[in-house]
Amino acid sequence: MALSSPVLTLIFHGADVFDYGDASRLISLLHPRLSLVAGVMARTAAEESGLAVIYDGRRPSEILSEYAGDQAVLVHRAKTNASAHRFGSIIHSHLKDKGLILIDPGTCQILTWEPGDPSLSAWLSEITGYPVKSGNHHETYPPDTRVIGGCLPGEPVFVNGIIIGYATGEEAVISLQDGTIKAISGIELKDHGVEKLIRFGYPDISKAWCKSGNIRISRPKKGERQVRKGRIAVIDHTAMACYRSFDPDICGIVTIGDDTTSICGHIGCFRGIPVLGITDGDIDGIVPEGYAPGSVVLQAINERDDDVGIEIAGKVSDEPVVWDEWVEKIIRDLDGRVKVVHREY
Template sequence: MTGFQGGLSITIHELTLIFHGADVFDYGDAARLISLLHPGLSLVAGVMARTAAEESGLPVTYDGRRPSEILAEYPGDKAVLIHRAKTDASAHRFGSLIHSHLKDRGLILIDPGTCQILTWEPVDPSLSAWLSKKTGYTVKSGIHHERYPPDTRVIGGCLPGEPVFVNGIIIGYATSEEAVISFHDGTVQAISGIDLKDHGVEKLIRFGCPDISKAWCKSGNIRISRPMKGDRRIRKGHIVVIDHSAMACFGAFDPDTCGILTIGDDTTSICGHIGCFRGMPILGITDGDIDGIVPEGYAPGSVVLQAAWERDDELGIEIAGMVPDEPVVWDEWVEKIIQELGDRVKVVHREI
């Protein structure tokens, strides 16, 4: 069965859909588009998108690479990117950024949030016309945005007050539609549209200044839906430590991992959210500096501790030093840590 009429005609089942972001699953876009377009392959890019995709039960395959890296492997008429943007401006900004990494390849971006199909040349018009007919979305030319110096990054489509992320760490809060930052002298500088959060910048620098042109940047909540709760994993095994780097969470899901020690408020909430469906408990070390970027959800056996007078950074590193190399019974180890810390912490959440 062929799908396109005009200059090119290919088999529908040769089409690959690349889904980016959790919203395309939580709003039902992925289910609808897979049903309408019958792709031969559906790929998922993005950590939180992977969580939402697993919960959806749809026949999709996770690919840990960036959308542009995946798209580069396919001809322009064989792969389509799908992303739900918050605004029309953010849809164009996102597509323009992806297209800028594709060299001579064009881009077709389906944005269910604005009901548009945005195209960046060169693309096959018969494919975009067919997609428009199937989805009911309007085809528009994508806007090309100004190129900035290599050490400068624009995060578009922001809403004032939203958190702004670099590699999963909140470095500040947007004050306008575009947050512009740069890296100079080993630190982050605000150019416009953002109030920096000193503690967040400090954490980012502690892990090493990333290549700003390739860093994962976004604004707003990471996910809007509460996670589904899965069955409890093994109760005895090894413990993994994640220190203010929540996007590394999936690397902790080895068969012999019984739980995760998470350091930082947002790291705890993100890892708890991701681990909830997989039945992976966490022991979260926090200090009350949470931004509420994901709806909370925790697997059975999870405990969240809040430092009474210390910062989670120092306390978390101390507890990380208490993680043994050998397998332990998770619940017993957690209770031992709580007893040893005494009045230095209080239990703010316990998932039975």
């Protein structure tokens, strides 16, 4: 006998659930009352999808805490079975006495953590065709240690949006010691990345946003250019803060760092917001590149992108400027010190 249809809220996390078509399929199958999106790159993918979803800037656990266990379901596409269990167990550990239901189209299963609602899990299984399995218990570690699971060797490892190294095993274990990040196992640290992370504030490693792998697999869609004259924003190696810069009067963004430039260019592409990227050739290729018209990427010749970028940031005022004219002046001012490696018309 078919189970009655519940009144659901779906919470989509990660760009992959949109790029692989999971969000569209599950919305059609489950007819949720509300569809929310958590995650910066998920927001970009969701906007490009055209689906009727609402972006919520909080962590998935913070959103889920507002709902009873039978009212909200988390959707996330994991790379491996191990990463699916670890992701769900971390979310569940922040929910105190609440249960969790996680639909994972990547591994084609529904994972549950107690106290859950068996009738809802059964209904979801009947509709999606995914089997229901119990999620693994979350392991606790000392407060100065963090285990980032579900890694594939060679993948970049992020802490608070900054690449701190590359995985060498299925689990990357790091620790905060003597005011910096130390590698315990499963990771080869990137000194420049660790330096940048610490420069932006000593992180609470137990609560930091950590992940491995690429941020998104799909190229961004290109939108129409919106503002040609306005203010300029600056993003210095903190690409995940990009959305906070998208005020209506922003005509472009100065981005410092190779990956910061590629991420901000990717995010701004659909919104028609160009970037002036300051790079030094140290790119990790974590997102497919795409830029809005008017974007220019510069590469420092004999200097670090940090130093050139800070110099350019000092030339940004609060007064409105014509973006194309301002960018060309910067290129002239830096003649011989940088080369143009990309220009988007």
